[in-house]
Amino acid sequence: MCSVVNLRDPLIGVPGRRDPGLYNVRMSAPTTGAPAIRRATLGNGLTVLVRELRTAPLASVWCWYRVGSKDEGPGLTGASHFVEHMNFKGSTNIPRDQMKGLVERFGGTWNGYTWVDQTAYFETASRDALDRMLFIEAERMGHCLYAPEDCEAERTVIISELKGGENDPDQLLEIELTAAAFKAHPYGHPTIGWLSDVQTMSRDDLYDHYRRYYTPNNAALVVVGDVDADDVCRRAEHHFGALAPVAAPPRTRTVEPAPLGERRVTVEREGTTAYVKLGWHAPAVDDPTFVPMLVLDAVLTGAKGLNVWSSFRGTPPQRRSRLYQALVERGLASAVSGALISTEQPFLYTISITVNEGVDAADAERAATVAIDQVPANGLEDHEVERARRQLAARFVFENESVTDIAHQIGLFETVSTVETFMAMPARLAAVTRADVEAVARERLAPARRTVGRFTPLPSSGVSAGAAP
Amino acid sequence: MNRPTHAGLAPLRHVLANGATLIATRSAATPAVSFNVSLRAGVLHEPDDQPGLAHLLSQTIDCGTARRTADQIAEDLDGRGVALAVAMNRHNLTLACTCLAEDAGDLLDLIVDIVRRPVFPRERVDRRRQEIVTALGQDLDNPAIQAVQTLLGMLYGERHAYGRRPKGTIADVLRLGRDQLAAFHGRRVTPAGLTLVMAGDMEPARAIGMAGRLLEDWPGEPGPDVALPPVEAARDRRRRVVPMMNKAQADVAYGFSTIRRSDPVYYAFWIMNTVLGQYGLGGRLGDHIRERKGMAYYVYSSFDPAMIEGPLLVRAGVDAANVDRTIAAIDEEVTALARDGVSDTELADTKRFLSLSMPRLLETNAGIATFLQTAEAFGLGMDYDVRLPSLLESVTRGDVHAAAARLNPARASIAIAGPYSAGTT
Numbered sequence: 001m002c003s004v005v006n007l008r009d010p011l012i013g014v015p016g017r018r019d020p021g022l023y024n025v026r027m028s029a030p031t032t033g034a035p036a037i038r039r040a041t042l043g044n045g046l047t048v049l050v051r052e053l054r055t056a057p058l059a060s061v062w063c064w065y066r067v068g069s070k071d072e073g074p075g076l077t078g079a080s081h082f083v084e085h086m087n088f089k090g091s092t093n094i095p096r097d098q099m100k101g102l103v104e105r106f107g108g109t110w111n112g113y114t115w116v117d118q119t120a121y122f123e124t125a126s127r128d129a130l131d132r133m134l135f136i137e138a139e140r141m142g143h144c145l146y147a148p149e150d151c152e153a154e155r156t157v158i159i160s161e162l163k164g165g166e167n168d169p170d171q172l173l174e175i176e177l178t179a180a181a182f183k184a185h186p187y188g189h190p191t192i193g194w195l196s197d198v199q200t201m202s203r204d205d206l207y208d209h210y211r212r213y214y215t216p217n218n219a220a221l222v223v224v225g226d227v228d229a230d231d232v233c234r235r236a237e238h239h240f241g242a243l244a245p246v247a248a249p250p251r252t253r254t255v256e257p258a259p260l261g262e263r264r265v266t267v268e269r270e271g272t273t274a275y276v277k278l279g280w281h282a283p284a285v286d287d288p289t290f291v292p293m294l295v296l297d298a299v300l301t302g303a304k305g306l307n308v309w310s311s312f313r314g315t316p317p318q319r320r321s322r323l324y325q326a327l328v329e330r331g332l333a334s335a336v337s338g339a340l341i342s343t344e345q346p347f348l349y350t351i352s353i354t355v356n357e358g359v360d361a362a363d364a365e366r367a368a369t370v371a372i373d374q375v376p377a378n379g380l381e382d383h384e385v386e387r388a389r390r391q392l393a394a395r396f397v398f399e400n401e402s403v404t405d406i407a408h409q410i411g412l413f414e415t416v417s418t419v420e421t422f423m424a425m426p427a428r429l430a431a432v433t434r435a436d437v438e439a440v441a442r443e444r445l446a447p448a449r450r451t452v453g454r455f456t457p458l459p460s461s462g463v464s465a466g467a468a469p
Numbered sequence: 470m471n472r473p474t475h476a477g478l479a480p481l482r483h484v485l486a487n488g489a490t491l492i493a494t495r496s497a498a499t500p501a502v503s504f505n506v507s508l509r510a511g512v513l514h515e516p517d518d519q520p521g522l523a524h525l526l527s528q529t530i531d532c533g534t535a536r537r538t539a540d541q542i543a544e545d546l547d548g549r550g551v552a553l554a555v556a557m558n559r560h561n562l563t564l565a566c567t568c569l570a571e572d573a574g575d576l577l578d579l580i581v582d583i584v585r586r587p588v589f590p591r592e593r594v595d596r597r598r599q600e601i602v603t604a605l606g607q608d609l610d611n612p613a614i615q616a617v618q619t620l621l622g623m624l625y626g627e628r629h630a631y632g633r634r635p636k637g638t639i640a641d642v643l644r645l646g647r648d649q650l651a652a653f654h655g656r657r658v659t660p661a662g663l664t665l666v667m668a669g670d671m672e673p674a675r676a677i678g679m680a681g682r683l684l685e686d687w688p689g690e691p692g693p694d695v696a697l698p699p700v701e702a703a704r705d706r707r708r709r710v711v712p713m714m715n716k717a718q719a720d721v722a723y724g725f726s727t728i729r730r731s732d733p734v735y736y737a738f739w740i741m742n743t744v745l746g747q748y749g750l751g752g753r754l755g756d757h758i759r760e761r762k763g764m765a766y767y768v769y770s771s772f773d774p775a776m777i778e779g780p781l782l783v784r785a786g787v788d789a790a791n792v793d794r795t796i797a798a799i800d801e802e803v804t805a806l807a808r809d810g811v812s813d814t815e816l817a818d819t820k821r822f823l824s825l826s827m828p829r830l831l832e833t834n835a836g837i838a839t840f841l842q843t844a845e846a847f848g849l850g851m852d853y854d855v856r857l858p859s860l861l862e863s864v865t866r867g868d869v870h871a872a873a874a875r876l877n878p879a880r881a882s883i884a885i886a887g888p889y890s891a892g893t894t
Contacts, residue, residue, distance in 0.1 A: 055498035056832045088750075100749035100756070101818050107825025126825050153763030156788075161766035163717035164786045167612055167887075270715030272606035303550060317552045319543035334600035357603045387548050394550025398567050401499045401833045457610075460715050 037410065037419060038229035040236070044245045045217025048236045049410050049419060050229040053403055059225035060124040060403040061133040063140065064411040067213035068117040069191040070252055070345070076201055078193015079209045081114040082158060086206055087121070087214075088112070089150045092143035094136065096150070102132060115308075116187050117344045118415040119213075124404045127226040131235055137221065138239035141214050151203045159199070162192050169271050169455045170352065177277045177453035178348060180265040185256040187347055217245040220414045224407035256281060256346065263451040271457030274355040276365045278372070279451045280444050282349035285342040285417050291428040292436040293349065293444065294340055298388035299380060299437065300372065301338030301351060305395030306425065308341055309408045317391055322384075323351065326371035332356060332364045344416040349444065361454055369447065376442040385434045392429055477855040478831065480666075480841055481673040488661030488691060489684045492841050492851070493673035496834055502573040502669030502676075503834035504566055504580055505842050509662035510653065511560040513630035513695050521601075521637020522653050525594075525645050527557040528601060530564075530654070532593040535586040537579070539593055545579050553580070559630050560776060561846070562658070567835055570670040574679060577667075581683040584663070587654060589647040601642050608636070612720040615711045615886035617782065620722040623707055623882040624780055629698060631777065660684060661691030664845050668837040700726050700778040703880045711886035719789045719887025723799050724782040725876055730774040730847045736860050737868035738772060738781075743819045744811050744869075745802065746770025746783060753802050754783060762798065764791045781876070789889045800878040807877065810870025824858040 040048040072079050090096030103110050108125025121140060123133040165171045175190045182188030192198070221240070223232045258281075283290045297304070302318025316337075318324045327333035335354040341347060351372075355364045400406050413422035480494035515522045531553060533539040546553055546566075553566045564584065568576040608614045618634050625632030636642070663684070667676045703725070728738055746752040751759060751769040758768045768785040783803075787795045811819075831837050831854065844853040 056828045058828055058832065104748060104822040105818055105825075107822055107827070107829060109826075109829065124829060126828070153761070156763040157759055157766050160718060160764070160786060160788060163788065164766055166717040169610070272610040273603060302547065302552075314554065315552055317547040317550055320540075320547040328600070329596070331596050331599055334603040354603065354607070356599055357606050358599075390548060391550035394569055397499055397501055397569060398550070401501070403832070 038233070039419070040233045042216065042237055042241055044241065044243055045215075046236070046240050046243075047220040047414065048233060049220060049222045049414060050227065050232045051224040051406060051410065052227060052229055053224055053406065054226045056403065057127050057226050058124060058403050059127045059130045059133065059223060059227050060122060060407040061130070061137060062120055062122040062222040062407045062411045063137040064220040064222065064415045065119045065213055066117070066218050066415055067119055068115050069189060069193075070116050070186040071213070071249070072186060072189070072193070075197055076205060076209070077189045077197045078158070078191070079201060079206060080119055080213075081192050082154070082198065082201065083206055083210050084112050084114045084119050084121075085154045085158060086146055086151065086210070087140050087144050089147070089154065090145050091139035092145065094139050096145075102136060103129060106132070108133075114191055116191060116347060118412065120408075120411060120415075122404065122407065130223070130227055130232070134235050134239045138243065141216065141219060141240065142243045144210060146203055146207045146210065148203045151206060155198065158192065159195070162195060162198060165192065169267070169269065169273065169457070170275050170354075172269070173267050173275050173277050173453050173455045174350070174352075176265045176267050177279050177350070177451055180263050180453070181279045181281070181348055181451040182256055185254050185345070186252055187256070187345070212246070212249045215246040216240055216243045218248065220411055222407045222411040222414070224410065225403040259449050259451070261448050265451065265453045267453070267455045268458055269455070270460035271455070273357070274361040274457055275455040276353040276355060276361055276368065277453040278351045278365075278368060279348045279453070280449050281346050282340055282343075282444065283440070284344060284346050285413070285421060287346070289436075289440045289443065290342075291425070292432050292440040294392060295385060295388045295429070295432050295437050296375070296441055297338045297340045297349065298391050299384050300375075301336055303388060303391035303395050304339070305392065305399045306342055307399035307405055307409055308412070310399055310405050316395075320387065322371050322375075323368060326367050327353060327364060330367065332359050332367050336368075342412065342416055361456070365452065365454070372445055373447065375438065376445060379438050380434055382434055385432070385437055389429055389432065393426065396426060396429075477852065478837060478841065480851050481677055482851050483677050483681065485660065485681055485685050487685065487687055487689065488659075489687070490664040490845060491667075491677045491680045491684075492664065492845060493667040493671070493676040494837060494841065495671065495673055496668055496837060497670045498832070499834070500570045500670050501567055501834060502570050502576075502667060502671045503838045504564070504568075504576065505666045505835075505838035506564040506580060506584060507664045507842050507846065508562045508584065508658050509560065509692060510562040510657035511558055511630070512633070512635050513559055513697055514657050514692065515630075515653070519641075519645060519649055519653075520633055521641040522645055522649055523557045523562065524636045525598065525601065525642065526650055526653060527555045527562055528597040529589055529594050529650060530562070530587045531555060531583050532597065533588050533590050534582045535588055536582055539590065542579065542583065545575070549576065551576060553583075557635065559635070563842075565835065565838070567669075573669070573671050573676075577679055578683060581680070584658060585687055589650045589654075591647050594647045594650065598642055598645065601636060602639050605636055605639050605642070610713075612711075612713050612716050612718070612886040613784075613786070615713065616720040616722040616884045617784070619709055619711055619884035619886065620724055620782065620882055621780065623709060623884060624703070624724060624726050625700060626698075631697075631700075631780075657692045659689035659692055660687045661689065664842060666838045666841045666845070668841070669834040697777050702726055702778070703882055706879055706881055706883075708883040708885070710889060711884065712889065713886055714888045716887045718786055719792050719885055719889045721785045721787060721792060721795055722782055722884045723796065723881055724780050725881060726778045727772065727781045727875070728774050728778055729776065730779070732774070734868065734872055735774060736864050737872040738774070739823070740816065740819050740861070740864055741806065741811065741869045741872045742770055742772035742781060743823065744815050745806055748819055748822060753806070754799065757802055758785060758795055758798050762794070764788070764795055764798070768795075789887060792885055792889050796883060800881070803876050803878050803881070806873040807875075810866060810873055813866065816864075816866050816869060820861045820864070823861055827854060827857065
């Protein structure tokens with residue numbers, strides 16, 4: 001049986017409101033009215049979250065698992081990601097050769113991803129495909145096959161993915177910087193895993209990982225779109241209700257110790273362009289300083305918002321940001337960006353700099369650290385904080401436009417915290433003061449707490465061959 | 470002003486006396502509006518001796534106007550959380566952004582000002598040029614970009630607007646400055662070459678009225694049409710390798726020049742390409758190269774018909790040891806498709822997929838704006854969203870087979886960039 005709680009959308013009941021998604025820039029106080037998100041819990045522990053949204057004849061179904069790369073030990077790094085790949089390889093009731101087209105016949109798209117805290121799968125298609133999408137996700141939760149030959153074929157696909165990432169110097173540096181920043185916590189290893197682990201983990205290793213974490217009581221099913229919430233709950237019970245819960249797996253207890261001084265890492269490879277990255281341990285999403293940190297990032301590099309699925313793909317509004325002014329406007333860098341991601345435990349806040357041709361990377365790094373150090377030393381201007389808050393409020397609207405994006409945000413927050421944390425973001429943002437932002441800058445961005453990474457391009461005889469100079 | 474007479478997006482379309490085309494449609498899903506401006510100032514319009522000029526224009530047009538400094542523009546955008554994306558392609562310069570509905574009037578005023586009155590301050594042009602030089606260096610270190618640009622050069626010729634590198638070379642860019650930018654802007658950025666699409670939580674007639682008032686006093690003759698050299702389809706198989714031995718993986722680009730967007734066989738080609746390298750996880754190519762052989766994380770085909778015979782490209786990222794096997798697999802799939810065409814099931818599934826994808830593609834304001842911009846560029850009509858399903862439905866298996874039969878591996882062009890030693894296939 002379902003136990004049901006109705007969450008209130010802060011905007012329901014606002015006069016003149018058509019349906020602006022979950023967020024509105026005015027960040028109104030909670031009001032009463034119709035439910036916006038239906039929360040249900042099946043008898044086996046599966047959380048079901050439904051948002052009725054009738055702006056298009058579509059439905060987006062996401063299934064989230066509380067397992068990511070932080071749940072992997074030595075020798076099994078990359079297991080969560082490998083398992084994600086294997087879970088597209090057919091199940092007891094959906095033979096592999098029949099998976100193709102299941103969603104496409106309804107104009108749909110599908111995908112999945114793995115990150116430090118979570119693994120997620122989704123389908124977005126015509127609302128008529130709702131039952132089919134739920135069936136696919138139930139099959140994925142309970143009945144994937146893990147044929148040995150499929151494991152071997154997928155292993156080489158993942159190695160290709162890993163090596164494709166290594167082609168990008170910026171990604172290479174990101175991996176090295178993250179590993180240097182965490183000496184104890186499993187956030188330090190790459191989500192795709194270390195190559196030797198990907199090469200050697202067995203089919204049984206993968207299947208064990210799948211059975212340990214792909215359980216209804218470790219998952220959240222999110223449905224957003226032109227659906228009826230009661231109907232979704234009934235269908236969820238039908239498809240998922242027979243799946244048995246499993247005892248919760250052990251979780252990492254490790255707390256990353258505070259750095260004792262600045263750490264540095266250098267990557268030297270043939271290439272054309274120098275990159276600098278700076279990283280600090282960041283607050284987890286539930287930490288009261290998370291939203292002030294989000295504002296601080298907007299002041300430093302422009303507001304990205306909170307949706308890693310959609311908002312981090314383009315350049316943010318940033319030309320008035322402190323680091324754009326200090327680096328790009330002074331000709332030291334061609335690009336600068338910041339990344340603060342919503343995570344369950346303290347992860348990293350990173351700043352990435354593409355050094356301009358002919359500029360010494362040390363000069364770019366120095367200009368960045370001087371600009372950053374000025375925040376704790378001299379504080380911020382009121383108008384900077386206000387601009388950052390306006391940017392973030394607008395980004396919260398832009399990044400919740402499609403059913404896919406809204407479902408992503410609900411599921412992400414339910415996985416790393418709770419969906420209530422997501423709903424509270426506009427109010428938390430509205431409440432942030434300049435003093436809060438300055439305090440988090442003093443607490444988090446001290447020079448002794450940072451990790452610095454540099455990619456130094458070495459000359460190559462092969463890089464420019466065949467290419468126009 | 471034309472009134473909408475059909476269901477679907479039902480946009481309003483209005484052409485000003487100076488030739489500027491304005492299109493607006495309402496979508497109230499979020500309290501936001503997307504703008505998409507297209508201008509006929511792309512690579513093909515560059516003077517022969519100034520390659521890279523259109524790209525430099527895209528990077529400098531928002532550096533200040535006769536009415537606003539660069540800092541004021543930045544403040545106007547940043548303060549509203551708006552990122553203005555300025556881009557260019559072979560045919561057009563585009564400016565696109567999404568803003569809150571309450572900011573739409575101010576943003577429209579700002580965008581029109583940027584389009585009409587850029588001043589290209591010398592110091593800022595110099596800075597952006599330096600950023601382009603850095604970006605060109607990054608491109609040279611990127612196997613995917615090297616493979617695709619090399620292939621396009623092979624298909625269209627290194628000097629053709631479709632074949633040359635859109636950013637130019639470092640030497641090209643260093644020769645360009647504010648004087649060339651101002652002259653190019655004056656010639657090519659004109660009201661007759663402008664299409665402005667507005668989609669979102671804004672009453673269409675009001676949107677068009679506002680835009681009209683901002684644009685109607687802009688004089689200017691349309692820039693002259695530029696004739697592109699005819700495309701000669703490859704007569705034999707060609708292969709070029711860009712050695713990048715510092716890289717971990719190779720990128721393969723394999724392709725053909727195909728058809729114009731206006732060609733009646735367009736819809737058959739679209740379906741054929743979807744079967745080949747799109748449907749599911751990379752179509753037949755994905756089934757073969759990723760799913761069965763495990764050779765690539767990504768493999769797909771893309772199809773980009775335009776004013777002239779645009780390219781169909783197959784892309785794959787593979788271990789260097791698998792390059793030759795991957796190319797052989799692509800050959801095998803292209804050969805089978807050309808020989809046998811598609812099955813009845815594939816045809817029906819693909820038509821259904823493409824038609825039913827429409828609500829998803831038109832769910833966001835930016836998606837709607839892009840769709841309408843494309844419809845206007847190719848003269849497809851403001852009811853194109855309504856007509857598209859029947860256009861797809863009319864395609865027969867024979868049509869798709871005829872389209873596929875035009876792809877011949879013996880005439881494929883292939884570029885490989887990465888840690889790969891030259892060989893033959």
